Amino acid sequence: MSQQNSPQKNFPKNQSLPGEHPKEKHDHETIRFPQGFLWGAATSAHQVEGNNTSNDWWEWEQKHQPFDLRSGQACDQYNRYESDFELIKSLNHNSHRLSVEWSRIEPLEGEFDQAEIDHYIKVLKKLKELNITVMLTLWHFTLPKWVADKGGWENGKTVEYFVRFVKKIVPEIADFVDLWVTLNEPGVYIYETYIDRAWPHAKKSWLGQVKTFLNLTSAHKKAYKYLHSLFPAGKPVGIANNILSFESYHKHSFKEQITVSLNDLLANHLFYFFTRGTHDFLGINYYFHIRFKGKRWTPQKSEIGGQIHDVSDLGWEIYPEGIFEVLTDFADDIPIYITECGIASTNDDRRNRFLISYLQEVARAIKAGVNVRGFFYWSLIDNFEWHLGFEPRFGLVEIDYKTQQRHIRPSALVYTDIIQNNGIPHSLLRFLGHTVQAEEVLEKREKEMEKKQEEISNFNNIEIANKS
Ligand code: GCO
Numbered sequence: 001m002s003q004q005n006s007p008q009k010n011f012p013k014n015q016s017l018p019g020e021h022p023k024e025k026h027d028h029e030t031i032r033f034p035q036g037f038l039w040g041a042a043t044s045a046h047q048v049e050g051n052n053t054s055n056d057w058w059e060w061e062q063k064h065q066p067f068d069l070r071s072g073q074a075c076d077q078y079n080r081y082e083s084d085f086e087l088i089k090s091l092n093h094n095s096h097r098l099s100v101e102w103s104r105i106e107p108l109e110g111e112f113d114q115a116e117i118d119h120y121i122k123v124l125k126k127l128k129e130l131n132i133t134v135m136l137t138l139w140h141f142t143l144p145k146w147v148a149d150k151g152g153w154e155n156g157k158t159v160e161y162f163v164r165f166v167k168k169i170v171p172e173i174a175d176f177v178d179l180w181v182t183l184n185e186p187g188v189y190i191y192e193t194y195i196d197r198a199w200p201h202a203k204k205s206w207l208g209q210v211k212t213f214l215n216l217t218s219a220h221k222k223a224y225k226y227l228h229s230l231f232p233a234g235k236p237v238g239i240a241n242n243i244l245s246f247e248s249y250h251k252h253s254f255k256e257q258i259t260v261s262l263n264d265l266l267a268n269h270l271f272y273f274f275t276r277g278t279h280d281f282l283g284i285n286y287y288f289h290i291r292f293k294g295k296r297w298t299p300q301k302s303e304i305g306g307q308i309h310d311v312s313d314l315g316w317e318i319y320p321e322g323i324f325e326v327l328t329d330f331a332d333d334i335p336i337y338i339t340e341c342g343i344a345s346t347n348d349d350r351r352n353r354f355l356i357s358y359l360q361e362v363a364r365a366i367k368a369g370v371n372v373r374g375f376f377y378w379s380l381i382d383n384f385e386w387h388l389g390f391e392p393r394f395g396l397v398e399i400d401y402k403t404q405q406r407h408i409r410p411s412a413l414v415y416t417d418i419i420q421n422n423g424i425p426h427s428l429l430r431f432l433g434h435t436v437q438a439e440e441v442l443e444k445r446e447k448e449m450e451k452k453q454e455e456i457s458n459f460n461n462i463e464i465a466n467k468s
Helices: 056-064 077-090 114-129 145-149 157-176 186-195 206-230 254-274 321-330 348-367 410-421 426-431 438-467
Strands: 038-042 095-099 133-139 179-184 237-242 245-248 282-285 289-292 336-341 372-378 397-400 405-408
Touching: 038 133, 038 336, 038 410, 056 145, 077 114, 077 405, 095 179, 095 372, 114 133, 114 157, 133 157, 157 206, 179 186, 179 206, 186 206, 186 237, 186 254, 206 237, 206 254, 237 254, 237 336, 245 254, 245 321, 254 289, 282 321, 321 336, 321 348, 348 372, 348 410, 348 426, 405 410, 410 426
Parallel strands: 038 095, 038 372, 095 133, 133 179, 179 237, 237 282, 245 289, 282 336, 336 372
Antiparallel strands: 397 405
């Protein structure tokens, strides 16, 4: 274009063009969270304590898992709780979620071990000395062996056993607990036991599933009632429930939409429906985004992976928008705590991106009016990931299992930065944006899983051969 015909040529500099608007100021402000927000991390007894020899998991591990997939001394937190809690404090967490191990407290039917009760008093006291808000889970997946031998949660009597245990332990430790979680993820427990059948007492039984579900709802309701008889005026009680974000591939597919609704009802809402009126808060554990495709009624493993988004070392899709969705879906009059949310990754840069992008979505949900009161990252330290052993690395703090040395990962410091600001400083947003290809991770993961499967079946074949 010649100078002559240039559109700028004769256009007066100060005259505005139609559609022009004032330049938006980029404010570089911190994304703030509400005052008093709880910031912490979560663990569970069997996954970190070590040597929980009186529970059903321990027994099952010795029988069905090769040596490297057994909990053993785990993170030895039973002995190292003091230094671990000091670490929490040094990272500036203002709260912590942990659980007590029923099988230590009542290793034999009706026989309570006072020395173990005293141990938990010391553990919780230590947290209070450090001025840390305590969220305590009363049941996190493991059962004393004697309870499991009588049929576990399928047996209606287990509700009475559980309530008797709760009535014993709660008065002893109540002074040091701020929030109670009666049960952890009833749905995941049922799924892993009866559908995936990867956990102790694995079996195919529709009736077993239904009984377990109903007994768990009744255990929660009774524990709730009891806790409120002790603390009518305070000490909120809830559960920690695994809430999944479901979506269909095709908006026009009626079948896919029905699948989404059914799964949402069964996995996310049913337990709350059966226990309505007995939750002072909603505890949400958020990990999964699942897209349903085609004719299938249930999610298939391959669809859980991220064809579009990044994935964790376990192949779980990283989908920050999902946490916004579940939070807005569950928005109610009662407060919400994110009782677990985390990523298994040896790539700490990925954990940084995870933390920042998920917390951004939590902040967005709060801005949209959802009453979120706290966030507990899963997990404080790498730990025993149930049937998968120690390979998945969820920790803000890395563990060298040979020496039990703790190493603070950079992401733990990013989290501390967020906690100190009670928000996400703008400078942290620079962590977003690099992507690791999902295919790469999934391919590696598939190979690892094949290897592991082979190890497990070799182990079981040797066991069978030894027995015959
Ligand atoms: C669960 C538990 C934790 C897990 C965590 C990571 O969801 O199964 O609450 O015990 O370790 O969720 O899978």
